[in-house]
Amino acid sequence: MKTLSEILIAVVALEHLYFLWLEMFAWETKGKEVFKMLPPELFTPTKTLAANQGLYNGFLAAGLLWTFFISNDTWRINISIFFLSCVIVAGIYGALTASKRIFFVQALPALIALGLLILQVL
Numbered sequence: 001m002k003t004l005s006e007i008l009i010a011v012v013a014l015e016h017l018y019f020l021w022l023e024m025f026a027w028e029t030k031g032k033e034v035f036k037m038l039p040p041e042l043f044t045p046t047k048t049l050a051a052n053q054g055l056y057n058g059f060l061a062a063g064l065l066w067t068f069f070i071s072n073d074t075w076r077i078n079i080s081i082f083f084l085s086c087v088i089v090a091g092i093y094g095a096l097t098a099s100k101r102i103f104f105v106q107a108l109p110a111l112i113a114l115g116l117l118i119l120q121v122l
Contacts, residue, residue, distance in 0.1 A: 001120045008113035009064050009080060012087055015106065016061035023054030037099070060087055077121060084114040 022030055027050040028043045043050075063083035070076040091107025 001116055005080075005113055005116035005120055006068070008109060008116060009067060009084070012084065012110050012113055013061045013064035015109070016057045016064070016087070019057035020054045020061060023050040023057065025054075027051065027054075060090070077117060080117055081114065084110045084117070088114065 022034060027047050031050065032038075032040055032043055060083060063079065063086075067076050067080045067083070070079060087110040088107050091102055091105075091110065094106060095101075095103035
């Protein structure tokens with residue numbers, strides 16, 4: 001159970017590193033391919049906003065990756081729960097306000113990882 005939850009935490013962290021790259025460094029190129037629902041002329045004026053959002057995704061990734069370096073099990077689990085919960089809340093909000101797809105890409109993997117983490121503690 002621990003290995004599976006760690007794999008999913010790593011997947012969620014890698015997703016957020018991808019979001020960081022996409023929103024901070026590839027917004028006007030790859031961003032246009034990923035966010036096809038946005039008109040192409042919006043990418044240049046929203047570049048700074050996207051970069052800010054990418055930075056926040058980087059913080060989530062950093063927090064999740066940090067958990068792999070915490071030796072105390074109680075702290076590791078608590079920090080994992082906190083950052084997974086942040087990802088879940090962001091994913092649910094994104095699904096409600098932007099695209100339902102966000103729930104499946106962002107929130108669901110974090111929910112599964114959180115569930116496995118909680119089962120590990122019980």
